[in-house]
Amino acid sequence: MQDVQFVNASRLCGCALAVAAMAPDKPWPATRTASRCAPQTAQGTHAFEISQYSLLGGKAQPAAAVSSAAFNVGGYSWCIRCYPDGDAGEDSSGHLSVFLKLLTEKAEVRAAFDLRLVNQATRSSRSVFRKAAPVVFSTMDAAGEHGYDNWGTSRFIKRSKLEGSSSAYTRGDRLVIECDVTVIMVPHALVDATHDVEITPPTNLLDNFGRLLEMEEEADVTCNVGWSSSLLTRLCS
Numbered sequence: 001m002q003d004v005q006f007v008n009a010s011r012l013c014g015c016a017l018a019v020a021a022m023a024p025d026k027p028w029p030a031t032r033t034a035s036r037c038a039p040q041t042a043q044g045t046h047a048f049e050i051s052q053y054s055l056l057g058g059k060a061q062p063a064a065a066v067s068s069a070a071f072n073v074g075g076y077s078w079c080i081r082c083y084p085d086g087d088a089g090e091d092s093s094g095h096l097s098v099f100l101k102l103l104t105e106k107a108e109v110r111a112a113f114d115l116r117l118v119n120q121a122t123r124s125s126r127s128v129f130r131k132a133a134p135v136v137f138s139t140m141d142a143a144g145e146h147g148y149d150n151w152g153t154s155r156f157i158k159r160s161k162l163e164g165s166s167s168a169y170t171r172g173d174r175l176v177i178e179c180d181v182t183v184i185m186v187p188h189a190l191v192d193a194t195h196d197v198e199i200t201p202p203t204n205l206l207d208n209f210g211r212l213l214e215m216e217e218e219a220d221v222t223c224n225v226g227w228s229s230s231l232l233t234r235l236c237s
Helices: 009-022 205-215
Strands: 003-006 030-036 041-051 071-073 078-084 094-104 109-119 125-138 150-158 173-183 187-198 221-224 230-235
Touching: 030 221, 041 071, 041 078, 071 205, 094 125, 094 173, 109 150, 125 150, 125 173
Parallel strands: none
Antiparallel strands: 003 221, 030 187, 041 173, 071 078, 078 094, 094 150, 109 125, 109 173, 221 230
């Protein structure tokens, strides 16, 4: 209905009130916003080369560790720690023990990692120990209530597989351990857009006509729809 005309002037005042009530209500203003949270990652690889590997380890140096230089991934400082003769754990005898250690103080970070051995003949590396699902590294306390500052394995590889000239991993008396680190950054929610939305309440047209009949007001109502006009009715006679 595009417009409504009342032609009975004697009843114009009362009908005008009814028409006003029949007019569409003013839309309610509303705002719709959208946001998204997309965690980001930072990745890095560090290669730790141990020269003159045969001179390390042995029962004379139980639980002795050598560490790589510190390297940075995701804004945190890390290092690789290697125990050539095991880390003194009950199940580490006869094995290399290798760990990734968080060096940043008072920090807590989630990260996935992959500890790998490099084949000296092919220069390729193979995965030996990995945590595909992120784990929590923490230097918040020494008790490990928030997490541990290092993750790895006490049984990285048997020493017997690294000894002798036939081992491709210690050719030239060099041992190279690689570590791929993926740091999960703290996600922040970003607002994508803001849209103004008009919400029109349901019409109460039928109720208005009912009230008009109860008032017994006389009026000729002409509705113009598109290009046609029609005289609807005399509401009350």
